[in-house]
Amino acid sequence: MEQTIASGLQMKVVKSSVSRNISWKMTNSSAAVFGANPKTNSYSMFPRASYISSVKPLSCNNTSTPSKSNEFITREMSQSPESKPTLPGLPIDLRGKRAFIAGIADENGYGWAIAKSLAAAGAEILVGTWVPAMNIFETSLHRGKFDASRILPDGSLIEITKVYPLDAVFDNPEDVPEDIKANRRYAGYSNWTVQEVAECVKKDFGTIDILVHSLANGPEVTKPLLETSRKGYLAALSASSYSYVSLLKHFVPIMNPGKCGATISLTHNASERIIPGYGGGMSSAKAALESDTRVLAFEAGRRYKVRINTISAGPLRSRAAKAIGFVDTMIEYSINNAPLQKELAADEVGNAAAFLLSPLSSAITGSVVYVDNGLNAMGMAVDSPVFGDNNIPKDN
Numbered sequence: 001m002e003q004t005i006a007s008g009l010q011m012k013v014v015k016s017s018v019s020r021n022i023s024w025k026m027t028n029s030s031a032a033v034f035g036a037n038p039k040t041n042s043y044s045m046f047p048r049a050s051y052i053s054s055v056k057p058l059s060c061n062n063t064s065t066p067s068k069s070n071e072f073i074t075r076e077m078s079q080s081p082e083s084k085p086t087l088p089g090l091p092i093d094l095r096g097k098r099a100f101i102a103g104i105a106d107e108n109g110y111g112w113a114i115a116k117s118l119a120a121a122g123a124e125i126l127v128g129t130w131v132p133a134m135n136i137f138e139t140s141l142h143r144g145k146f147d148a149s150r151i152l153p154d155g156s157l158i159e160i161t162k163v164y165p166l167d168a169v170f171d172n173p174e175d176v177p178e179d180i181k182a183n184r185r186y187a188g189y190s191n192w193t194v195q196e197v198a199e200c201v202k203k204d205f206g207t208i209d210i211l212v213h214s215l216a217n218g219p220e221v222t223k224p225l226l227e228t229s230r231k232g233y234l235a236a237l238s239a240s241s242y243s244y245v246s247l248l249k250h251f252v253p254i255m256n257p258g259k260c261g262a263t264i265s266l267t268h269n270a271s272e273r274i275i276p277g278y279g280g281g282m283s284s285a286k287a288a289l290e291s292d293t294r295v296l297a298f299e300a301g302r303r304y305k306v307r308i309n310t311i312s313a314g315p316l317r318s319r320a321a322k323a324i325g326f327v328d329t330m331i332e333y334s335i336n337n338a339p340l341q342k343e344l345a346a347d348e349v350g351n352a353a354a355f356l357l358s359p360l361s362s363a364i365t366g367s368v369v370y371v372d373n374g375l376n377a378m379g380m381a382v383d384s385p386v387f388g389d390n391n392i393p394k395d396n
């Protein structure tokens with residue numbers, strides 16, 4: 001029996017009448033595979049050596065028909081170098097696309113990981129860096145401090161075409177107060193309000209295809225909401241939510257529409273669940289960001305054919321997260337309680353972002369996409385000491 005399971009891909013199903021096992025054999029060569037590499041437990045969106053010459057389902061002793069053929073394919077990859085691809089597979093191909101990523105100031109955050117995934121898929125990378133962090137970021141980049149983290153899956157180093165100074169709290173020069181103008185950390189930089197940065201990008205490159213908002217700031221994040229000042233609360237919303245509205249307002253008009261005109265932001269589950277310690281109005285800011293994602297998806301979709309999504313990411317030891325003060329505990333909590341018991345890697349968020357910013361997700365907009373090992377789906381902390389030795393199933 002032969003079945004076509006993907007465009008042009010032919011698969012031969014050989015059924016043994018004795019064992020009822022089913023083996024799958026690729027005819028007409030092989031397929032590029034996305035997902036986890038079973039040997040290294042790492043994740044990749046790149047075909048590399050992921051070509052199949054012969055595929056068997058892992059455990060189908062008691063089944064007569066395979067239910068998830070793609071899963072079988074992904075798990076049992078033959079990495080034989082002799083295997084030659086004759087079909088292109090299903091790549092995340094962003095060659096010829098230009099991305100602007102707001103919110104990179106070092107190699108440890110989600111913005112950097114997203115930049116790497118987009119670059120690995122072929123996109124040109126422009127970066128917006130918070131003005132006070134600009135000097136240290138550019139210096140470190142040029143001195144090679146990030147070189148070890150610049151390596152892409154094919155061995156090349158990510159190239160950032162241009163870094164723009166940006167302060168996403170200010171829309172245009174008229175908004176900038178005197179104390180900021182006089183601040184020595186802003187001295188020497190110009191054109192860093194959102195409107196000016198968009199104008200500079202337009203002048204330098206004409207258009208972009210992809211916009212990433214990977215920034216947040218809550219000056220009173222360590223304070224409980226009940227103790228947060230009005231000023232602190234509004235500052236959190238200004239830097240972490242309205243900044244996305246402002247970026248879209250100024251950048252969407254220079255975005256190429258269609259399947260690749262896409263933007264994402266990064267949110268946190270504190271928007272919809274109580275996360276004690278994520279204070280200072282930051283939970284409110286993430287709730288606003290998620291609500292805005294839906295409204296903006298409608299407006300930008302109708303007017304500009306641009307897609308707007310947000311990734312609700314699990315905990316990562318970024319500079320911003322360390323400022324909150326308990327990110328290690330959050331990581332441990334997630335490992336103990338999430339369906340997938342592993343530490344979330346930044347590139348898992350980067351790869352999900354690349355998908356959401358690629359034509360492969362051309363019908364997804366207005367969505368909150370969870371990339372958190374499934375923690376958001378839990379309704380109970382299975383490691384709670386109140387359960388003691390009671391019969392709570394913690395795993396299978």
Ligand SMILES: NC(=O)c1ccc[n+]([C@@H]2O[C@H](COP(=O)([O-])OP(=O)(O)OC[C@H]3O[C@@H](n4cnc5c(N)ncnc54)[C@H](O)[C@@H]3O)[C@@H](O)[C@H]2O)c1
Binds near residue numbers: 239
């Ligand atoms: N790290 C986590 O555990 C986690 C979890 C879920 C969501 N997120 C979100 O991911 C996004 C990226 O954060 P991260 O954790 O990777 O930390 P990060 O420190 O790498 O990124 C935050 C960036 O925001 C920039 N920034 C702050 N104020 C700014 C301003 N006014 N204008 C321009 N840039 C400004 C900082 O310079 C920094 O580069 C944020 O939206 C954050 O809330 C993080």
